[in-house]
Amino acid sequence: MNLKKEELSFIFNSLPHAVLFESSDHTVLYVNQTFCTIFGIDASADVLIGTNCKDNAVQSASYFTEPSLFLSRIESIYANGKEVLNEEIRFVSGQTLLRDYKPMTLNGSINGHLWLYKKPDTEISFLSAATSERHFYEDLLDNIPADIAIFDPSHRYLFVNKLAIAKKELRKWIIGKDDFDYCNYANKPIDAAVSRRKLFEKALSSKKTVEFEEINLDSAGNKVYNLRRFQPVLGLNENVEYVIGYGINITNIRESELRLQQHYDELGLMFNNIDQLVITLDMTGTVNFVNSQWLTLTGLEKEMLGENSIFRLIETGLDQFRKTLFTVFSGHIVPIRNENQVVITDKRGQLRTLRYYMSRFNQVEERGQIVAIFFTDITDQLRAEQDLLDAAIKERSLSDMKTNFMSMVSHELRTPLSVILSSAEILEMIYSKLPAKEIEKGAAYINRIVGQVDKMTQLMNDFLFISKIESGKIIPQLELIDINLLLREINEELYSPWSDGRLLKMIFKGNPSLVKFDKTMIRHIIINLLNNAFKYSPDSKDAPVVRVSYTKMWWFFTVVDKGIGIEEEDIIKLGEPFIRGSNVGDIEGTGLGLMTIKYFTDHHRGSFRVRSKKNRGTIVTIRFPYDMNKTGKL
Incomplete structure (x- = not known):
């Protein structure tokens, strides 16, 4: 109905x-x-x-x-x-x-x-009320991230949560049954049921918690590791009323341990293939590991290094070594320091100096704290450093001798050159009273004498300047300079025109800004670069070009010529004293100009770049900060 x-x-x-x-x-x-x-x-x-x-x-x-x-x-x-x-x-x-x-x-x-x-x-x-309480605890157990079951003393299930058995019908079926019933139901071997029953009876007889680990296979055939416990619950008469069984999936932990062991093996392989000597010590001073480099140097395997034996190998630096080891075991990090060195005797009886660094590892297996010590054999390095130091002292001595010699020669030549120049001036006065034909004839000789004296004087000044540079006596005197204005003044003074009639071409780009520079040094840089540009392009109809450009962070000074250029293998040598290009021919020069330019550039934290092609010309670019002590424009 x-x-x-x-x-x-x-x-x-x-x-x-x-x-x-x-x-x-x-x-x-x-x-x-x-x-x-x-x-x-x-x-x-x-x-x-x-x-x-x-x-x-x-x-x-x-x-x-x-x-x-x-x-x-x-x-x-x-x-x-x-x-x-x-x-x-x-x-x-x-x-x-x-x-x-x-x-x-x-x-x-x-x-x-x-x-x-x-x-x-x-x-x-x-x-x-009882039903509500039961539902509450069942819900609670179902939401705990562990598989939980409650057994009676005969090992039959009274309760099992969702994580232990996901299927609701199977959870309902298994109540009142045991693991043997489940094996028969699922058609599985009873080995696991037998093992669990023995452990369950052990928990019953001892009335204490029994812990064990099981390894099973999941549906994909992968190993699943579970840590399980049977925990008896005692009544008022101290009899076991029921047993709580619970398990936690520790597959991730075991897999991490396997990966860690694999990583440990890889570390051992790596330690055997590095240049350093590696050993590990526990808190008793016992050596637990030595790598192949340690064996190669000392010939001592870890079995031959008993408790505290490492300390007996140390000839020098033992106190500092013990102090550092104690500090690291105490949990402090000790940085790599030069004083952390020991001297040991190698297997051939020779003394070797080793620098060491220590690192602590906590709870390695049963041994507690472990300290790994990395030794670097610096014996050959120290010998090389001493050889370099001796060579540097010798070179410095030779350099000082050269500087003193250059200074002495420059001063000693200055007097005779002054006498020659004075004599030339007297001859000029005498010739001025002779007939015109004789004056013209004598003037050629006098001009030749004066020209050579000027060259010798400039060479002496260069020598003195180089000696000051090498002795570190030149200190920049910084002041605010208008580079555009300074360049125009130099152009008016020296290059309007050059001796062959060519006129310098100037280009300015960007927003001009004052720069902080030593005026003598920047003047020296500009004049030397421009002189070289004119001097090494004697057959070119095109005059050199100078370009000054300004950006937010830097200012640039560039000189371009279409002269003889520089051989590629000579470019890397530029800036060394008395070094000139191999293709300069009869063009006069000492090779000191670029050296001083490079020195002044470095002193103002600038960078120097040369690009050149033989018989096509050269481009020299120098980049400077606006203030060697700051960043950006002033």
Whole structure:
């Protein structure tokens, strides 16, 4: 018989209990008036039809003593899909109701939820409280990240959580059965059941927790490691009432340990293939590991190095070594220092100097703290450093002798050159009183003498300048300089025009800015570069070009000529004293100009770059900061 909606409504409204039915998507399909009365809803039951039951629960949660528990329990009931009877819920007002839940299933799927709320009598109230408590602890155990089972003393299952057995039907089936029953059911070997039974009986007889590890295979054939325990629970008479079994999946830990062991083996292989000597010590001073380099140098294997034997090998530096070792064992980091050195005797009886660094490792197996010591054999390095030091002292001595000689020669030649120049001037005065033909003839000789004296004087000045550079006596005197203005002054003074009639071409780019520089030095740089550009392009019709450009961080000075160029192998030698290009021919020069330019550039934290092609020309670019002590424009 099919009942009409009005008839169903009459039946449900006649029930003494509150009734609510919702669809699978939690839409309220029916609710009776008693539901509204019990929950204090001052409206017709029809108002709730079509609303969302979950939303209604959230809105009404504050009426209950534990709102969050009220909501989480509803979600748990939905998720479990099991029938619930006489579950107690309490209002803030003190009122208590009992709740029943019945899932409506069709073809194995839940397509509706029926809720029934009623006022309890004393007996039902007690049972519902116990049921609620049981559900609470079952939910709690189901959500613990470990597989948990509770056994009676005969090793039969009383409870098993979701993580231990995922399938609900299997969890329900196994209650009251043991592992042998499961092996028969799943058609599996009983080896694991036998092993577990022995351990279970051990826990029963000892009344103490028994811990063990199991290795199983998952569905893909991979090893799964589980750490398990049987923990007896004793009653008042000290008899075992039940046993809690729980297990934790430690596969990640075991796999990490395997990777760590593999890493340890790889480290051992690496230590055997590095240049350093490596040993490890425990807190007793016992050597646990030595690499192949240690064996090669000392010939001593770790078995030959007993307790404290490493200390007996040290000829020099033992106190500092012990102090550093104690510091590292205490947990402090000791940086690499030159004084951390020891001297030992190698297998040939020769003394070797080793620099060492120590690093601590905690809890390595049973040995506790381990310190790894990395030795670097610096014997040959120290010998080489001493040889270099001796060579440097010798070179410095020769350099000082050269500088002193250059200074002495320059001073000694200055007097005779002054005499020659004075004599030339007297001859010029004498010739000026002779006939014109004789004056012209004598003037050629006098000009030749004066020209050579000027060259010798310039050469002496260069020698003196070089000696000052090498002795470190030149200190920049910084001042603010307008480079554009200075370049125009130098051009007007020396290159308007050059001796062959060519005129310097000047280009300025960017926003000009004052620079902080030693004026004598920047003047020397500009004049030397421009002189070289004119001097080494004698056959070119094109005059050299100078370009000054400014950027945010730097300013640039570039000189371009179309002269004889520089051989590629000569470029790397530029800046060394008395070094000139191999293709300069008869063009006069000493090779000191670029040396001083490079020196002044370095002193102002600039960079020097030369690009050149033989018979095509040269480009010299120097980059400077606006202030050698700052960044960016002034």
